[in-house]
Amino acid sequence: MPGTTGADGSAGQDTYDVIVLGAGPTGENVADRAHALGLSAVIVESELVGGECSYWACMPSKALLRPVTARADARRVPGLHQAASAPLDTKAVLAHRDAYASHWKDDGQVQWLDSAGIDFVRGRARLDGPRRVVVATDGGERALTARHAVAVCTGSRAVLPDLPGLTAARPWTSREATSARSVPPRLVVVGGGVVGVEMATAWRALGSAVTLLVRGGGLLPKMEPFAGELVCEALTEAGAVVRTGTSVTAVRREMPNGPATVVLDGGEQIVADEVLFATGRAPRTDDLGLETVGLEPGSWLEVDDTCRVRGVADGWLYGVGDVNHRALLTHQGKYQARIAGAAIAARAQGTTDLDTGRWGAHAATADLAAVPQVVFTDPEVASVGLTAAEAERAGHRTRVVDYDLGNVAGAGLYADGYRGRARMIVDLDREVLLGVTFVGPAVGELLHSATVAVAGEVPLARLWHAVPSYPTISEVWLRLLETYRG
Secondary structure, eight states, X not given: OOOOOOTTOOSOOOEEEEEEEOOSHHHHHHHHHHHHTTOOEEEEESSOTTHHHHHHSHXXXXXXXXXXXXXXXXXXXXXTTTTTOSOOOHHHHHHHHXXXXXXXXXXXXXHHHHHTTOEEEESEEEEOSTTEEEEEETTEEEEEEEEEEEEEOOOEEEOOOOOTTTTTTOOBOHHHHHHOSSOOSEEEEEOOSHHHHHHHHHHHHTTOEEEEEOSSSSSOTTSOHHHHHHHHHHHHHTTOEEEOSOOEEEEEOSSTTSOEEEEETTSOEEEXXXXXXXXXXXXXXXXXXXXXXXXXXXXXXXXXXXXXXXXXXXXXXXXXXXXXXXXXXXHHHHHHHHHHHHHHHHHHTTOOSOOOSTTOTTOOTHHHHOOEEEEOXXXXXXXXXXXXXXXXXXXXXXXXXXXXXXXXXXXXXXXXTOOOEEEEEEETTTTEEEEEEEEETTGGGGHHHHHHHHHTTOOHHHHTTSOOOTTSGGGHHHHHHHHHHO
């Protein structure tokens, strides 16, 4: 049975079935699943219970973006255009963001752990050999031992490039971009991935003069090319400056509270009040004591489909969520946590024949075949599974089917001048979907139907019998199937 451990790391039971490092959504779900299956669990966190998603990523960023997309939608509806033309109420938007970030307090999350029967130690954890964790708390050092498993769920952090003057210039990362207390008059965003385009969208709508600098040839490079093209068009129409094929060589800020200067590869200089670097992530594993179990500090953790770390004797160490680099998304981390929790419990109960086949109960197959993602820009981008290029590289024999979302009756009713596009990737050998992408206002709510179709490997012949309601945007499914059949 679990012991009693206070939020201050006060003494309690020192041996648990499962020790979880990191109390973000992934860690919470590993501990909850293991506990629900009869194991004792303790979770260790050095920052806020709830993790990156709750305070510096998903929740605050989407709270900033929802007023932006709602106003944009209203502007496209007859009878609302004039009423929605006023600037956003910045104070109200930031207050809305603060509320969804729980004002950066984790009392409610700590209470949930207690109600779920999961012990909690607040402090900095390090592995100290097999199944052993040492936690530095305000009350001193505490040693914990796991009977069955230690799960590393410490997530990832933003990476800053090694550029002259950058550290002294105090750039924004995703944390500062989602928690800023005021609107910077001029904002330079470096990076054209999800964080870059979402934050460019939010802060431009709140009044910043935004310049988006992208080293590659377009935005959202991991998605279908048309997704980045449509988002780029919309950002430009909103007044942002988008520059591709551009590299930053230095950043300097002469005065602590003064403007920053961004130097480009051609020598050009751009002056801004804040500079956001959204240029990648690294695992939070550099100070976890990985070397005590034969692993490289600071490395991504290579895992099997049960999320058990490869190369660790006796198979007691798990890496779940961002740290394993399979799919750096909150919902995928929670999915992996459910898989890993079930696998940990099964092994603890002596099960040797786990269900690890494709789509098995103990296999995180969706990480490889059906990862869904929504980019909350205007227009939204929603995708699941493989892109056309990924399917081709994987050797599939495919057909790409595109349809103009603006030609769907429900889209026209949703907004005047609706612009969007849908694509499905058909596996011609099995006649199932390998991937689907939607771009357009409100397409995020279309995504789960696509996820079910891809993960369920639903034959196209059966999809003909899934009748979309008229007149909704989801009628695009019928139009895609009609286009496929010709």
